[in-house]
Amino acid sequence: MARPPATLTRPPSRVPGARGRDDRPLPPRRPGPPPRSGPPRRPRTPRPPDPRRRLRIGRLLLVVLLVIAAGKLVEVQAISAGDLAADAAKQRMTRLVVPAERGAILDRDGTPLAFSVEAKALVANPRRIAADWSTPEIRNTPGAPTPEQRKATIAQGMGAILHTDPQPFFAALMSDRSYVVLAPLVDPTAARTIREQFPEIAQEDRESRQYPAGDVGGSVVGSASWSMDKGRINGNVGLESAEDKVLAGQDGFRVVDTAEGSDAVIPGSTRAEQPAQAGTDIVLTLDADLQYTVQQKLSAYVARTGAKDGSAVVLDSQTGQILSLANAGAGGAPVGGDPAVTTPFEPGSVNKAVTFSAALEAGLIRPEDVLTVPGNIKVADRTINDAWVHGPVPMTMNGILGKSSNVGTLLTAQKVGPDRFADMLGKLGIGSKTGVELPGESGGSVPARADWSGSTFGNLPIGQGLSMTTLQMASMYQAIANDGVRIPPRVISATVAPDGVRTPAPAPEPVRAMSPQTAQTMRQMLQSVIQSGKSPNEGTGAKAAMDGYPVAGKTGTAQQVDPGCGCYAKSIYWITFAGMFPAEHPRYVVALMLDAPPGGDSAAPLFHDIGSYLAAHGNVPVSTAPPRQVPLQLTP
16 A cells, blocks of 8 residues: 655744744755565575685685795895804803913022912802702612712712812702802812713813912012902912012903803814913012021021011122011011011111211211210200110220210211201111012101101110111111112012013112212221120120121110000010121121010021021132221220
8 A cells, every 4th residue: 555645844933032043944855765565575594604715715824824934034044144143153152261371480590489380170060960860860760879979979089089078078069059169279180080080070270379489488479379250360468469460461262162051162163262371470589598598597586585576688788689588487478568578667776877877978977086975865855875884984986886875876966967867867768668579568767857856866866766677777788788879679680571581670770878988987887896805895796796707787776665655665675687798898788677585685696697608608708807806995
């Protein structure tokens, strides 16, 4: 049945006063198409899936994946091949340090005092050993050891081969660590034997520092040991420390490939290599035989006198070279440095040589001049006495020095004056470092000239109120022995490069301390100290005399400061002696210091012992001249 035609109608007018659009007529609506007629449509039946379509999609996806894979393969093999290969190589490469052979330290005749030998450090990975011996295969093997038993076997084997207690090895192997050093310095042959028996043990290249002369020259040579941080031997004290850069050389390296999962180097895999440059040898001025003898005699004398310590220095009088530098009980290089170089003390009457050198240089005295010396003298607020009680006595200048009169020396110093005295102190090197190559040198102490008070000049001329080291004391007397020219002492004679080229050490700058005539006169006056005879014409150092050799020298005794009161102690002394022989043309200078021998024993007998050996060791010709005898004290 047909639908009736649509009828157009107008909407009703808006209510007057309503807000909105104005009342406009709507446009006429277009008529729509007439409705369709006929029977109703059946619903559509779903189309079954097409398997060929799915196959086409799968093939398409496979092609896409193959294209992507091919592109990646091209990238890996062509574009990124170099980078990937480099990354893989880096994972296999290991940079190995090739330690430089450390230079040797030799005495003046080439006798080795220190050198290095090849050594191996035996190391292990306790965790890996435990894991390797805990696998199911091992556990299921009848009679197989447990990890603990295996470690015990390794420790026992190492102890037997190295002839030492195995317990420390076992304790290290039982730790829960991935790296332990079992033995730091092992002979290469023994290391090879251990590794052949126990594959779990690895080795590292090292050096062992050897001191074939033992503690001979030990306070000079010092010591060195392997440094894990630096991967080489490192100097600790002495010349081993001061000259470490010269001795050490320059390490090299090797870049090698290692097997996957281990540190084993693949044979023939070296990629880059730089050889190590061996260190330089150092030749000392020391005489090893003399050094040994001086150390022995010094130690024996210190023990006999009960002194706390002592030091001795022997110089070549013409060159200033140190032939021996010894310390009692300090042969093995004390941590704080060599006491003969680092530890100053008040020298006492040894310093009177400064006063008389200044007086002679200024032309104020002659050795035979006579001076009436009272038993004491007042300087500012201090009263100074002689070591023996006496009234006014006539003494020669030889006698004032030979009998070590404090009063006579201060009377002479007053003629010299503070300025000339201070000038001579400086020329003789007192108050300044010698510049010796050893570490930690002290320059001693001398009050600044501007700070001198009235009493200062009552102390310094007799060796109190200032300090010096045994080496400085020896250097002062070397100037007198060498006709007034002081040559700063040195302990290094030369260096020898790995190619064998020998380079002499730079020569120190000589210092003219006094005229040759003054030095010669001083040597004559210092013989008065060694003069023997009936009192009052015997010197204080008669026990230093040597048969067949005229000796010139000076004894010294200085009060030590009592730390409790900060004042001078009445019974604690520094005992000193400095001398030379043969007196006319000296070859050797010997300086000695004893720290607080209870009986105040003189060091003169020790000079005699060392000097007698020196004369024989150095083939010094015997003098045919009779011992010098001069008046010291006149009969009033």
